Amino acid sequence: MGLITQTNEEYYAGQKAYTIIQGSSQKVFSTSFDLELELSVDGVSNSNFNLEYSTDGINWSNYIFVNPTVQLEISVDKKTITIPSSAPAIGSTTATTIARITLKDYAKWENYGGYQYISFEDIVNNFLVAYVGEDKLIPKVKRTDVMFHAKRGVQEFNYDTLKSIKSQELTIPPSLSLVIPQDYVNYVELSYIDSSGVKHIIYPTTLTSNPYTVPLQDDEGLPVEDAFAENLEGTSLINKAWRQANQNNIDGQQDWNNVGVWDWNWWKLMYGERYGLDPQYSQSNGWFTIDEREGKFSFSSNLTDRLIILEYISDGLSSDLDTKVPKMAEEAMYMHIAYAMLAGRQNVPEYIVNRFKKDRRAALRNAKIRLSNIKLDEFVQIMRGKSKWIKS
Amino acid sequence: MVNVNTVYRTVLYILNKEQRGYLTPAEFNKLANQVQLEIFEKYFDEMNMVLRMPVNNSEYADREKNLDEKISVFEKDGSCLSTTPPNYSFPVDLHRIGSISYNGKSLERVSHSEYNLIQKSPFTKPTTSFPVYILKGTFDSTIAPLAMDVYPTTINTNLPIHYIKKPSEPIWAYKKNAQGGFIYQEAASATAVPATGSVQFELHPTEQTNIILNILMYAGVIIRDPQIVQNAAQMIAQDEAVEKS
Numbered sequence: 001m002g003l004i005t006q007t008n009e010e011y012y013a014g015q016k017a018y019t020i021i022q023g024s025s026q027k028v029f030s031t032s033f034d035l036e037l038e039l040s041v042d043g044v045s046n047s048n049f050n051l052e053y054s055t056d057g058i059n060w061s062n063y064i065f066v067n068p069t070v071q072l073e074i075s076v077d078k079k080t081i082t083i084p085s086s087a088p089a090i091g092s093t094t095a096t097t098i099a100r101i102t103l104k105d106y107a108k109w110e111n112y113g114g115y116q117y118i119s120f121e122d123i124v125n126n127f128l129v130a131y132v133g134e135d136k137l138i139p140k141v142k143r144t145d146v147m148f149h150a151k152r153g154v155q156e157f158n159y160d161t162l163k164s165i166k167s168q169e170l171t172i173p174p175s176l177s178l179v180i181p182q183d184y185v186n187y188v189e190l191s192y193i194d195s196s197g198v199k200h201i202i203y204p205t206t207l208t209s210n211p212y213t214v215p216l217q218d219d220e221g222l223p224v225e226d227a228f229a230e231n232l233e234g235t236s237l238i239n240k241a242w243r244q245a246n247q248n249n250i251d252g253q254q255d256w257n258n259v260g261v262w263d264w265n266w267w268k269l270m271y272g273e274r275y276g277l278d279p280q281y282s283q284s285n286g287w288f289t290i291d292e293r294e295g296k297f298s299f300s301s302n303l304t305d306r307l308i309i310l311e312y313i314s315d316g317l318s319s320d321l322d323t324k325v326p327k328m329a330e331e332a333m334y335m336h337i338a339y340a341m342l343a344g345r346q347n348v349p350e351y352i353v354n355r356f357k358k359d360r361r362a363a364l365r366n367a368k369i370r371l372s373n374i375k376l377d378e379f380v381q382i383m384r385g386k387s388k389w390i391k392s
Numbered sequence: 393m394v395n396v397n398t399v400y401r402t403v404l405y406i407l408n409k410e411q412r413g414y415l416t417p418a419e420f421n422k423l424a425n426q427v428q429l430e431i432f433e434k435y436f437d438e439m440n441m442v443l444r445m446p447v448n449n450s451e452y453a454d455r456e457k458n459l460d461e462k463i464s465v466f467e468k469d470g471s472c473l474s475t476t477p478p479n480y481s482f483p484v485d486l487h488r489i490g491s492i493s494y495n496g497k498s499l500e501r502v503s504h505s506e507y508n509l510i511q512k513s514p515f516t517k518p519t520t521s522f523p524v525y526i527l528k529g530t531f532d533s534t535i536a537p538l539a540m541d542v543y544p545t546t547i548n549t550n551l552p553i554h555y556i557k558k559p560s561e562p563i564w565a566y567k568k569n570a571q572g573g574f575i576y577q578e579a580a581s582a583t584a585v586p587a588t589g590s591v592q593f594e595l596h597p598t599e600q601t602n603i604i605l606n607i608l609m610y611a612g613v614i615i616r617d618p619q620i621v622q623n624a625a626q627m628i629a630q631d632e633a634v635e636k637s
């Protein structure tokens with residue numbers, strides 16, 4: 001038996017159908033989906049599946065909608081749905097009925113491509129089976145220790161090895177700020193999207209800063225306290241100035257016909273223009289900074305109402321659903337856990353620790369190369385431009 | 393399984409060979425239980441010792457395998473019953489806990505202080521994928537002396553347990569004939585003493601000699617015959633020396 005347990009119908013169509021012949025009825029519906037059926041998914045919906053039935057295969061009725069008081073029962077392994085004894089079974093005395101469990105779209109998407117990953121649970125169990133026991137380097141271990149090191153491994157690998165880039169499509173509001181995503185660890189890239197759907201990178205800037213505190217001051221410059229002896233906070237004038245700034249004065253995108261270069265104060269026009277525009281500022285895509293005080297991204301004023309894509313990395317542990325590791329990095333995970341376990345134990349010879357340190361490094365390097373997704377054909381295609389003459 | 397009647401007859405035969413004395417069924421039953429528990433409890437220490445000794449891979453002389461076979465006689469599947477979450481009760485015949493699982497996932501035993509630590513860390517907090525249990529006493533003589541708390545508390549179904557059961561008390565049941573002699577009674581019968589009939593030794597059949605020698609040693613104490621005690625003890629010591637060398 002192979003590792004694939006779900007049927008083609010369950011994988012591709014995201015459903016499992018049951019034929020209930022005329023005159024009979026059915027209350028128990030077993031499936032072999034790879035993902036677990038859930039009656040309630042936090043923040044998403046009530047359940048990640050529907051139980052439907054039809055007598056003609058065209059018009060389907062949702063069982064839950066027929067009788068809203070019915071709370072379906074799910075087996076402990078989350079694979080079998082049972083209609084409780086107090087509720088009517090599915091079936092008809094006049095026609096053959098087809099019942100089906102269909103995954104909702106987001107559950108179906110989660111199921112697609114799932115074979116490229118191994119679950120965190122499998123990683124821990126496989127490690128315990130293969131690396132722990134009599135006559136092995138680790139004779140005995142607490143499972144919680146393995147869990148700790150495995151989760152730390154998932155976190156570390158997510159930062160620079162695994163394909164963990166998440167992205168959000170957002171529109172920048174007039175306030176020019178967007179809240180940092182809940183599972184954000186660091187950004188990868190922010191880009192605005194033009195009308196053709198092409199990305200233009202938005203760069204971080206050091207031209208301005210976001211103050212962490214903005215205390216109100218009295219005439220002598222001292223912070224003013226409220227009735228609870230806490231400093232009163234105001235709004236940031238720096239942020240206000242940056243939001244209102246004319247970006248053309250920074251990036252040099254001027255209307256040269258009306259620039260007034262003969263004016264006595266012409267040199268004030270653009271940032272650093274007197275000695276030639278600084279190339280790092282000569283781009284018109286816009287800027288962003290991270291406002292740690294408010295926990296938001298702040299954007300420059302030329303990006304109002306722009307459609308952007310925010311690409312960022314998470315640590316892979318933000319929810320249980322996240323906690324899976326690409327099979328390409330499976331060996332690296334085992335090596336990471338083994339090294340972490342041995343390095344943290346007493347009386348383990350240093351040469352053993354060093355051996356596992358090297359093994360870990362080699363396995364991690366392999367995983368990085370594999371997950372870099374370097375394909376020869378794609379590489380060749382990029383290199384086609386190597387002979388192109390660049391005219392100056 | 394070792395036949396209780398065979399053991400009793402053999403013991404009587406050896407004791408009476410030179411008119412040394414007699415062991416009543418009641419005395420025998422007490423000794424039988426004592427000996428069975430003694431031999432059974434030694435298995436776990438022996439296993440610990442065997443695991444630290446050089447191993448061989450022979451078919452019949454692998455000590456670890458042979459000992460494991462003797463212990464396996466007492467391995468049993470049962471159910472831990474959920475009372476009020478997180479409390480669970482164990483089967484009443486529990487002797488040693490093997491493994492407890494929830495939805496095919498093994499529960500890990502942790503101490504109370506470990507639990508206090510692991511539940512504080514989001515990395516190690518018990519989940520339905522990696523549940524844990526804490527043992528505690530019941531202090532109730534009518535049920536198993538041990539109980540446990542299972543975490544996370546969302547687990548509230550009965551849990552399958554694989555464990556070593558307590559050996560049943562061996563009983564040589566009898567009924568009396570017209571002359572007042574004891575007649576072995578295997579099956580349950582209203583005239584039998586006790587009425588539930590005989591209960592065999594549950595130890596592995598290879599333990600028959602060991603059982604007989606041990607009972608003889610205790611019987612020697614009862615009938616106050618130091619020669620019996622000395623001989624039996626000597627033979628047991630020889631056996632052990634061979635087994636453990």
